[in-house]
Amino acid sequence: MDIIGDIAIVKIPRELLKYKEELGKAVLDTQKKVRAVYQQVQPVSGQHRTRQLELLAGESGTETEHREHGCVYLLDVSQVYFSPRLSHDRKRISGLVGSRETVVNMFAGVGPYSILIAKERPHVQIYSIDINPRAVWYHRVNSRRNKVYDRIRVLQGDARIILRESLVGMADRVLLPYPALSLESLPSAVEGLKTRGWFHIYFHSSYARRQEEALAKAESMVSSRLQNIDVKVLEVHAVHVREVQSRTSQVCVDVELNKTASRT
Numbered sequence: 001m002d003i004i005g006d007i008a009i010v011k012i013p014r015e016l017l018k019y020k021e022e023l024g025k026a027v028l029d030t031q032k033k034v035r036a037v038y039q040q041v042q043p044v045s046g047q048h049r050t051r052q053l054e055l056l057a058g059e060s061g062t063e064t065e066h067r068e069h070g071c072v073y074l075l076d077v078s079q080v081y082f083s084p085r086l087s088h089d090r091k092r093i094s095g096l097v098g099s100r101e102t103v104v105n106m107f108a109g110v111g112p113y114s115i116l117i118a119k120e121r122p123h124v125q126i127y128s129i130d131i132n133p134r135a136v137w138y139h140r141v142n143s144r145r146n147k148v149y150d151r152i153r154v155l156q157g158d159a160r161i162i163l164r165e166s167l168v169g170m171a172d173r174v175l176l177p178y179p180a181l182s183l184e185s186l187p188s189a190v191e192g193l194k195t196r197g198w199f200h201i202y203f204h205s206s207y208a209r210r211q212e213e214a215l216a217k218a219e220s221m222v223s224s225r226l227q228n229i230d231v232k233v234l235e236v237h238a239v240h241v242r243e244v245q246s247r248t249s250q251v252c253v254d255v256e257l258n259k260t261a262s263r264t
């Protein structure tokens with residue numbers, strides 16, 4: 001179960017589906033801040049990474065206000081992606097950002113990484129990109145609500161194109177928080193980087209026995225992809241973000257790289 005604002009989203013195993021109304025009511029009765037319980041009918045899907053939801057209990061309405069690390073996010077859980085499970089990682093990334101950096105967030109959603117960074121680092125400049133117009137709309141609302149509107153430019157479109165056309169050589173740091181597209185977006189991310197800087201690359205990595213295997217595999221995968229596009233890796237470190245299925249971790253690979261060292 002995920003609780004986003006005052007909405008609970010539950011995934012019910014097939015064998016328990018016949019009890020879904022009772023389960024919904026039980027969640028509503030036991031979780032005092034929850035106003036509505038929705039069942040996630042299918043996995044998060046499509047280009048916008050949205051969920052199909054069915055109301056099980058409580059008042060209908062999928063827009064809510066979620067609080068995290070002192071920031072507030074308005075969002076519609078049926079129209080945009082949001083996961084409270086990434087909260088810990090958002091704080092970790094924000095802690096890595098230098099005080100006067102330019103950051104590009106290629107897959108920004110409603111802004112939870114970008115807004116936290118802008119709030120904690122008053123002199124950063126952030127470019128947040130998302131292809132989903134609803135996510136962009138909520139991100140702009142959230143930037144205003146959290147009083148960081150002057151530090152974040154929110155752009156709508158395909159991040160790979162926007163980086164190549166409008167943000168060449170701008171970033172000290174590029175966030176790629178979308179596992180399905182992060183690795184194939186590396187060439188565009190390199191275009192957006194100054195000569196030297198950091199990437200934070202999210203993807204899924206499986207392991208046979210120990211989580212550390214997934215991390216080692218992820219580090220060598222990123223290093224070899226970057227070497228293939230002629231970029232020098234200065235430092236690489238993978239972090240476990242969350243377990244996404246049995247023996248598969250969502251990892252974030254933090255990598256520092258230099259564009260000119262191997263290109264000259």
Ligand SMILES: C[S@@+](CC[C@H](N)C(=O)[O-])C[C@H]1O[C@@H](n2cnc3c(N)ncnc32)[C@H](O)[C@@H]1O
Nearest residue numbers: 047048081107108109130131132158159177178
């Ligand atoms: C997994 S979500 C991550 C959202 C956000 N970083 C967060 O943690 O809430 C991926 C996001 O990428 C967006 N997206 C998908 N393809 C894209 C593309 N080609 N360019 C920019 N954004 C894209 C989706 O609309 C979605 O909001």
